[in-house]
Amino acid sequence: MRYAIVIEKAAGNYSAYVPDLPGCVATGATVEEVEREIKEAIRFHLEGLREDGLAVGQPSAVCEYVEVS
Helix, strand or coil: CCCCCCEEECCCCCEEEEECCCCCEEEEEEEHHHHHHHHHHHHHHHHHHHHHCCCCCCCCCCCCCCCCC
16 A cells, blocks of 8 residues: 655754544654655554554555745
């Protein structure tokens, strides 16, 4: 599955979250690190949903950039 993620710059690191998986978050010192960490967080989150017998919904978030002048 392919999930949209949001990466934000924080005071001393980066954080990421998955709009389609509430509560699925990760942090890292660099963008590359937070990308690795969020992938692992997604795997862990999905595994937990399955173990709890909960449905794993299909990704539905859409990401776009807009130009503002």
